Amino acid sequence: MSALALDRVTYTYPGAAKPALKEVSLDISSGELVVLAGASGSGKTTLLRAASGLVPHFHGGTMSGRVLAAELDTREHAPGELAVGVGTLFQDPETQVVMGSVRAELAFGLENRGDSPAAVARGVEEAALALGIAHLLDRPTGELSGGELQRVALGAALAPRPSLLVLDEPTSQLDPVAGDELMALLRRLNEDFDIAIVLSEHRLERCLPAADRAIALDRGRLAFDGTPSEFLGWAPRELQTPGARLLVGLGLEPAAGVKAARALLRANDVSFPPAESVERPARHEQPVLRFHRVWHELRNGPAILRSVDLELHPGERVALMGRNGAGKSTLLRHAAGLMEPSRGTVQRAGQVALLLQNPGDYLVHDTVAHEASAQALELVGLSGLKQRHPRDLAGGERQRLALAVVLDFPDGPPAVVCLDEPTRGMDRHRKADLADTLKSLGVAVLVATHDPEFAAAFADRVVLMADGAPVADASAQEVLTGGTYFATETARIAGLLTPEQAFTPAAHAEVAV
Numbered sequence: 455m456s457a458l459a460l461d462r463v464t465y466t467y468p469g470a471a472k473p474a475l476k477e478v479s480l481d482i483s484s485g486e487l488v489v490l491a492g493a494s495g496s497g498k499t500t501l502l503r504a505a506s507g508l509v510p511h512f513h514g515g516t517m518s519g520r521v522l523a524a525e526l527d528t529r530e531h532a533p534g535e536l537a538v539g540v541g542t543l544f545q546d547p548e549t550q551v552v553m554g555s556v557r558a559e560l561a562f563g564l565e566n567r568g569d570s571p572a573a574v575a576r577g578v579e580e581a582a583l584a585l586g587i588a589h590l591l592d593r594p595t596g597e598l599s600g601g602e603l604q605r606v607a608l609g610a611a612l613a614p615r616p617s618l619l620v621l622d623e624p625t626s627q628l629d630p631v632a633g634d635e636l637m638a639l640l641r642r643l644n645e646d647f648d649i650a651i652v653l654s655e656h657r658l659e660r661c662l663p664a665a666d667r668a669i670a671l672d673r674g675r676l677a678f679d680g681t682p683s684e685f686l687g688w689a690p691r692e693l694q695t696p697g698a699r700l701l702v703g704l705g706l707e708p709a710a711g712v713k714a715a716r717a718l719l720r721a722n723d724v725s726f727p728p729a730e731s732v733e734r735p736a737r738h739e740q741p742v743l744r745f746h747r748v749w750h751e752l753r754n755g756p757a758i759l760r761s762v763d764l765e766l767h768p769g770e771r772v773a774l775m776g777r778n779g780a781g782k783s784t785l786l787r788h789a790a791g792l793m794e795p796s797r798g799t800v801q802r803a804g805q806v807a808l809l810l811q812n813p814g815d816y817l818v819h820d821t822v823a824h825e826a827s828a829q830a831l832e833l834v835g836l837s838g839l840k841q842r843h844p845r846d847l848a849g850g851e852r853q854r855l856a857l858a859v860v861l862d863f864p865d866g867p868p869a870v871v872c873l874d875e876p877t878r879g880m881d882r883h884r885k886a887d888l889a890d891t892l893k894s895l896g897v898a899v900l901v902a903t904h905d906p907e908f909a910a911a912f913a914d915r916v917v918l919m920a921d922g923a924p925v926a927d928a929s930a931q932e933v934l935t936g937g938t939y940f941a942t943e944t945a946r947i948a949g950l951l952t953p954e955q956a957f958t959p960a961a962h963a964e965v966a967v
Contacts, residue, residue, distance in 0.1 A: 456522065457618045457650030458482040458505055463519035465500060465509055467846045474500040476674040478519075482652060482667075484617065487644045489661050490654040491678075491685070491693055492671040493881045494850035498654040499545070501671065502620045505652065506542045507533040513846060524617045538567065541611035541619045545626065545849035545879050547604045548812045556582075556598075556606050557591045563614045581613040584639055586632070597752075600627040600811040600875060601778030601904075608636070612643070619643075621653040623849060625660055626878040627811065629777040629904050630939040633657075637664045656850075656881050657905065659695040659943045662686070663711035682710045692883045696907055696943040700953040715947045726948050726956060734915060734929050740803065741765040742869040742898050743789055748798035750784055750922075758784045759795070760922035766870060766898045773909035773930065774902040775940050776919035782902040783811065785919070786872045789900065804869030811874045813856030817844040826858040833891060834858045835884065850879030857888070861895075873901045877908050886911060906934050906942045910951050 459481045466473040475497050482488055490498050503509040507528045510517045521528040524539025544550065553559040560578040569577065582588040585605045590598065598606065604627045611619065619640075625633035641664045643649050655661050662668065668685035670678035670693065678688050686698045686708035697715045698708035706722060709715045719725075743766040750759040758781050766772060774782050787793040788800050790808035809816070819825050823840035831837050834854040839847065844855060857876055871892070877885050885905070889912035892899050903909055909916055909930060916933035918926035918940060926933055935945040944950045 455484045455525075456481055457484045457486070457524060458620075458652060459520075459522040460501070460504070461520040463504060463517070463521060465504065465515060465517045467500075467513060467515045467842075469841065469843065470515070470846070472674070474674055475504070478671075478674070478676050480669065480676060480679065482650055484650050485644060485648040486666050487641065487651045487664060488653070488667045488669055489658065489665040489682070490652060490669050490671070491656075491658060491689075493692060494656075494854075494879065494884050495673075495848050496671040497674040498671055499622055499848045500674075502542070502544070502622050502652065502654060504528065505618070505620045506540050507531065507536040537563070537616075538614075539617045541614065541616035543604075543608050543611050543620075543624055544622045546812060546814060547600075547607035547627075549814065550607045551595050551603060551610070554594060554596075555591075556587065556593050556595060559595060559606055560591075560609050560613050563610060567614060577613045577615075581609040584612070584643075585609045586635065599779050599783055601629060601632060604628060605632070605636075605778075615647060615649070617649060619649055619651045621651070623655060623879055624653055625655065625657065627778075627875055627904065629780075630906070632778055633660050633904070637661055640664065656879070656885075657907075658693070659697060659711075662695065663714070683708075686710060692881060696953050697947050700944050700947065700950075700956055703953060703957055712943065712946045719948065726950060728949065737765075737767040737770075739767050741767050741801075742803040743806065743900070744799075744801040745785070745788070746799045746801070748788060748795045748800060750781075750788065750793065751796040757796075758922055759788070761798070762923055764917065764924060764927075766900060768869075768898055769896060770915060771892060771899045771913050772901070773913035773916045774900060774919065775904070775906070775909065775916060775933075780919040781922040782919055783874050784922075786810075786874050786900065786902055789870065789872050802869065805865075806870045806872060807860050807863070807868040808872045809857055809860040809874060809876055811878070813852045814844075816856040816859045817852065819844070822847070822855060825855055826862045830858040830862040831855075833861060835887060848879065850881065850884060853877075853879050854884065854888075861891075867895065867897050870898045870900060871895060873899070875903060876901060877903065877905050888912070906940060906945075907952075910934055910942050 460478050463475050463478045464473050465475045492498050504521050505523045560581050561574050564574040564577045587605050644651050662682040665682050668682050701708045709718050745762045745764040748762040751757045790806045822842050834857050885908050892912045913930045916930050917924050931951050934942050935951050944953050
């Protein structure tokens with residue numbers, strides 16, 4: 455049975471010069487787990503919006519062709535009717551959560567469907583246990599971290615057990631452990647309940663090993679449709695996983711997943727010398743940002759920050775990592791003065807610019823051109839979208855637009871730039887551009903991220919947080935290759951921070967193939 459079918463679908467957003475989807479035809483069967491790949495702006499989010507009926511019912515524009523989702527024609531059924539069989543999770547969970555508590559949010563769809571109280575309670579409990587959020591059931595949704603909110607929004611989409619589940623960057627705000635657990639859960643749901651799952655992702659190394667099929671879009675057109683291994687053989691460099699870049703650079707066939715890549719290296723007798731350790735340089739300047747024994751305690755609740763001692767010096771680029779709820783976002787809010795510590799002090803040597811997780815909070819105008827200066831838009835690669843409405847941008851494009859707003863310094867650069875999960879919705883090319891941009895700012899940069907590949911690209915220092923306090927503070931080389939969960943894919947495969955380390959003169963001289 456077909457869970458999602460598109461027949462020659464072409465769609466253009468209001469005011470857009472070109473279609474976002476062009477003659478797209480595909481058929482996804484019940485029980486398939488499909489990864490949707492492509493560069494930012496390639497049409498992935500638009501395709502998922504079409505599957506849920508938001509295109510064209512909510513976004514307007516012009517559309518031709520036909521979409522059948524959960525056997526319902528989206529031309530004849532509005533998003534509310536489609537929601538009975540189609541569960542959705544888009545890139546901004548903040549805009550999808552409507553209830554005041556986690557329990558009420560998970561129950562909302564079941565109650566609207568008319569389920570009995572017992573069935574609602576069972577559905578809520580099963581969704582909470584499956585996603586590891588049972589301990590959050592009685593928490594107010596307004597107090598959740600971005601990653602916790604994303605799991606709650608996903609739980610609300612899963613609770614009614616739809617026949618089709620469409621997910622837009624579902625792991626973008628999840629820590630590595632939660633991301634792996636989510637993919638295992640989706641695989642189990644797919645196998646146990648025959649749910650068709652279509653998920654859009656840029657961090658393909660997380661999801662390709664669990665997928666049955668990979669579909670790629672390029673400028674609105676269907677560019678590839680095949681198995682994950684066939685996809686890695688076809689993929690251009692910007693869509694290759696780090697592990698695939700490593701294997702292709704060695705003249706081997708790419709493989710999906712760490713286990714398969716390790717097996718391929720062993721089969722070809724490939725080994726690498728240990729990477730040289732990188733010492734953090736001694737800093738003698740005065741810090742531009744200093745936390746001294748900072749605590750943040752919730753009234754009648756837990757401590758979010760616990761006696762944090764941390765310094766940033768001029769020009770330092772620091773990645774802040776840790777599991778969801780570890781205190782990263784709270785620390786950034788304290789850095790910018792949006793929150794005050796319960797105890798301790800935060801000292802700043804100047805202005806602190808802050809980009810929080812929800813880009814929509816920064817976008818208040820009707821066109822991209824009015825949100826930031828031409829120079830800032832050029833810096834983030836949005837010069838060609840000046841006349842678009844921010845609402846109609848893809849998730850990665852909205853994220854870059856919010857970044858342009860934050861980096862638009864009319865009174866000169868700040869002392870520190872703080873970014874909270876700035877790569878959400880960005881493809882590898884845009885992440886590389888962002889890394890280069892952060893390196894060129896010439897000011898201290900502190901970025902909270904769950905993306906070890908991005909941390910390796912821009913940071914010279916990584917601070918790992920747990921239970922509200924730093925537990926590791928060292929070079930990116932040391933932190934991102936010294937463990938399993940907070941490590942790059944090539945570190946887990948071969949002990950190397952990046953694929954490029956395999957091709958340095960020293961490594962090339964010693965590698966055995």
